[in-house]
Amino acid sequence: MIWQLDLIILTLIILCAFATISVQDLLSAAIIFGAYSFLMCLLWTEMGSVDVGFTEAAVGAGVGTVFCIAAVFQTTRKVKVDHQMNPSKFIGLLAASFIGIVLLIAQGDFPAWADPDSPASRYLSPHFITNTIAETSVPNIVTSVLADYRGFDTMFETAVIFAAGVAVFAILRRGRGKEENDQAVAAGTEDVNQDLIIQWICRQLVPFMQLFALYVVAHGHHSPGGGFQGGVILGASFILLQLTYDLKTVLQRMSERWNVLLGNLGVFIYAGIGLLCLVLGANFLDYSVLSKILPATSPIMARSHGMLGIEIGVAIAVMAIMIGIYTNLSSHGDHEQGL
Amino acid sequence: MNDFFLAVGIGLCLLITLTLYRVILGPTVIDRIMGVNIIGTKTTILLIVIGIIYRRVDMFVDIALAYALLNFITTIAASRYFQRHKNLSPLGFGFRYKKEAGK
Numbered sequence: 001m002i003w004q005l006d007l008i009i010l011t012l013i014i015l016c017a018f019a020t021i022s023v024q025d026l027l028s029a030a031i032i033f034g035a036y037s038f039l040m041c042l043l044w045t046e047m048g049s050v051d052v053g054f055t056e057a058a059v060g061a062g063v064g065t066v067f068c069i070a071a072v073f074q075t076t077r078k079v080k081v082d083h084q085m086n087p088s089k090f091i092g093l094l095a096a097s098f099i100g101i102v103l104l105i106a107q108g109d110f111p112a113w114a115d116p117d118s119p120a121s122r123y124l125s126p127h128f129i130t131n132t133i134a135e136t137s138v139p140n141i142v143t144s145v146l147a148d149y150r151g152f153d154t155m156f157e158t159a160v161i162f163a164a165g166v167a168v169f170a171i172l173r174r175g176r177g178k179e180e181n182d183q184a185v186a187a188g189t190e191d192v193n194q195d196l197i198i199q200w201i202c203r204q205l206v207p208f209m210q211l212f213a214l215y216v217v218a219h220g221h222h223s224p225g226g227g228f229q230g231g232v233i234l235g236a237s238f239i240l241l242q243l244t245y246d247l248k249t250v251l252q253r254m255s256e257r258w259n260v261l262l263g264n265l266g267v268f269i270y271a272g273i274g275l276l277c278l279v280l281g282a283n284f285l286d287y288s289v290l291s292k293i294l295p296a297t298s299p300i301m302a303r304s305h306g307m308l309g310i311e312i313g314v315a316i317a318v319m320a321i322m323i324g325i326y327t328n329l330s331s332h333g334d335h336e337q338g339l
Numbered sequence: 340m341n342d343f344f345l346a347v348g349i350g351l352c353l354l355i356t357l358t359l360y361r362v363i364l365g366p367t368v369i370d371r372i373m374g375v376n377i378i379g380t381k382t383t384i385l386l387i388v389i390g391i392i393y394r395r396v397d398m399f400v401d402i403a404l405a406y407a408l409l410n411f412i413t414t415i416a417a418s419r420y421f422q423r424h425k426n427l428s429p430l431g432f433g434f435r436y437k438k439e440a441g442k
Contacts, residue, residue: 002345002348002389002392004345004348004349005345005348005349005352005389008349008352008353008355008356009352012352012355012356012359015359015363016359016362016363019362019363025368027368027417027420028368028371031362031368031371031372031375031413031417032362032363032371032375034375034413035359035362035374035375035378038375038378038379038382039355039378039382041382041386041402041406042382042385042386042389045386045389045399045402046389048393050398050399050402053386053402054401054402054405057402057405057406057409058405058409061379061405061406061409061410061412061413062405062409062412065413065416066412066413066416069413069416069417069420070416072420073420073423073424077424198415202415205408208408209408209409212404212405212408216401216405223397223398223401224398224401224402225401229405233405233408233409236409236412239412240412240415243412243415243416243419244415339416339419339420339423
């Protein structure tokens with residue numbers, strides 16, 4: 001921890017948070033929230049949790065703000081403000097300040113930052129720190145905890161993202177009626193002029209983004225990163241294509257059918273590897289038993305390979321769902337014209 | 340040497356503060372978009388500086404690369420928004436809602 005940087009970044013974060021909730025324009029709020037995300041990523045990396053910082057970097061810069069802008073684009077920028085102070089608001093303010101004061105008093109009892117005697121770092125952490133390499137041969141402890149020691153948890157996190165994607169489909173996706181169809185054909189003729197320079201540069205950049213995403217997925221064992229971050233960067237590359245070209249170009253390359261199929265496939269790969277372990281006679285998601293079917297692999301290396309397998313599954317699912325959410329949000333569910 | 344990089348980091352943080360002034364109080368949304376873009380650029384460098392202070396640049400360079408690759412997507416999305424909605428600063432947006440609405 002570098003306290004000088006800590007102090008400045010925390011102050012700026014609080015300023016950003018207040019500005020986000022008090023500004024009367026939803027587009028500005030989304031953009032200030034982008035700055036908040038940058039500062040949050042700085043704070044986390046500065047405290048040494050690089051994996052969390054990486055997730056914030058990928059989600060905050062790649063998709064989070066873009067989702068907000070797409071939602072504002074399809075709805076409205078206006079905030080309905082009620083300047084009268086009615087009793088229910090007053091009670092809410094009172095309750096919020098009371099809970100805030102209680103939390104502030106309670107945080108005095110917390111252990112100091114990185115205290116080796118705190119309960120959290122006495123019980124399980126020493127086991128992970130001393131035994132991870134011997135048990136799984138993965139140098140990045142975070143990856144091994146996330147994908148192996150608590151793989152069950154991560155599987156349901158992936159399922160939650162999948163559920164979010166399905167919910168967006170269920171709420172927003174709609175076909176077009178006949179009248180709307182005629183309108184859309186008429187509207188489709190007016191072409192929004194795209195800038196040649198931006199198009200060309202983004203077209204050159206997208207392959208490198210995807211290559212970097214694959215590196216993040218595959219190298220998650222040794223450096224920060226993994227399935228979630230890689231999947232978000234892959235999804236962001238497709239979102240960039242949608243922004244600089246149009247929705248049709250991307251739907252030609254990644255049709256809705258494929259998109260849904262890939263989202264399912266990713267979760268299926270994760271759960272399938274778990275089930276495979278069960279079939280081979282071990283517990284669910286106990287990868288060491290995979291050494292029976294992987295040639296020339298010790299049980300320890302099998303755990304490492306099993307983690308790579310589920311990271312790939314997570315990346316595919318997250319990528320497909322990010323593309324699906326953006327496509328539906330930006331085109332209001334009819335997949336005709338995006339942002 | 341560590342002191343030098345710490346000073347660089349604090350300097351970058353102060354520059355972020357100056358940019359954040361424009362982001363929070365900027366009269367139009369365009370000011371805010373530019374400000375966030377600049378904060379993203381400074382974040383990229385600051386991440387590397389923190390990595391040097393911790394002597395683990397290899398851990399931080401990936402995050403900085405991700406920012407370098409993804410930083411401009413938000414800017415492009417916001418610009419596309421204004422390609423469709425031409426009104427840059429409609430009345431009644433900003434912190435001084437009541438005053439502007441009363442004009």
